[in-house]
Amino acid sequence: MYNTAISERIHAMRDLCGLTTKDMAEATGVSEEEYIRCETGQQDFTFTFLSKCADRFQIDMVELITGENPRLTDYIVVEDGMGLPINRRTGHEYYHLAAYFKDKLAEPYFVRAPYSEEEQDRAIPTSTYDGQEMIYVIAGSLRFAYDGHEENLIAGDSVYYDASKPHGEIATSKDGCEFLIITMKGGSR
16 A cells, blocks of 8 residues: 555545546546545555646645645745655655745755666656756756657756657666756646
């Protein structure tokens, strides 16, 4: 079983919104069978899946993850190492840097991506969503894939892009890579 608390919140929100599993499968871009496996805790869900669920339910994604509604409206300070951990990709550490800020226009994350020898010669896994995104490399290096193109980025480099096209990244430095990702919804239309 995966994170059953999140699965239960997704199920409860779907019921509350009067949606079917078919409606949610369409909203999240997965088959109905895969959606049901995620909602029942039989399969882990991706960050993109959670984001699309939250969009369909018209709630903040943090509410799905934590069960708490963001309340802060003026500013938020997140001390070093204290971002909200987000389970997005195996081996990667994602920390949301504004989780409890209400009505965010962007979602900022600090990411630690491990180096994997096996990933170096494979196609980079990609995802899409309706919006824009920025990556800023803090330490190490990564290979960024975007809609059939690839770029090698090192500390100090950044990339800003339309996230509705396939995109993804892998760490290429042996010690892994640390970077910021800032996602902004709905900017690609």
